[in-house]
Amino acid sequence: MTTLQRPSSSAAESPTPLRVPYVIAWSGEAIEHRLLFAKRHPFGDVRLTYPDPRPSDWTCGILRARIRQNRRGQPLWRMLNVRRQWLAMLRGLCQVCGKTGRDPRTGRMWWVITETAFRAMSQDSGLTNAPPTCPACIPESLAYCPQLRKNSAVYTAAGAQPAGVLADTFTPGPGGTAIHTGHNVYVGFDEFARQASCLALQMVVRLDGMRLEPIP
C-alpha cells in the first residue's frame, strides 16, 4: 500500500505544511460494522453481508467496507479511505490532490510504483493498489516519504483497468457468524466463487503500456 507517511524530523522542521493526501482516511470516518453470512436473495447463495444490507454496499458483486466521507478527526497516515481509493482508481484521480492523474498532453496517467504495491504481469504491465499521482504532486510525495524515495520508480501508463480487490476474507461460523481468515488478500473480479466470502478494502487495477519516466 502506498501512503504518504509523517515527515522525518528534518522534514517536520520545514516551514511547508504537509498536505493530507486525498486518499488518506480520517479517524472520524471509521464505521463499526458487524458482518454475517446470510442469503442476499431468497434463492441466492449464502454470502458475506451486513445485518442491514443496502444495495450500495456491493460493488462489482463484492461487499465493500463501509466508511464515512467527512474528513473529521485525525488523519490516519497508514490507512486509505476505501471509497476515495476506489474513486481515484475508477476515475484516474491523483492520490494526493484528488485531481486528474492524466497528462493532458499525452493522455497517459502518472504513477509512482513501489515494490510492495505492484505485481508485474509482463514487461510493460502489472497490478497495483496504489492510485495515480499527478506530475505536480510527485516531487512532494517523494520529498515527504523517505521510503517512497528509496523504493519507487515513476511510470506513465497508457491504460488502467479494474482487475480485482484487496480484501479481508471470512468463513462461515456457527449461526451464520463470520470468522476472519485473511487480510489484504487479492481477489480478481473474475473469481466469482471467492467473492462471496470477501470484504473489499481496496481496488486493484491493471496498468498497461507502462513506461519508465524521469521525475517531473
Ligand SMILES: [Zn+2]
Ligand atoms: Zn496531484
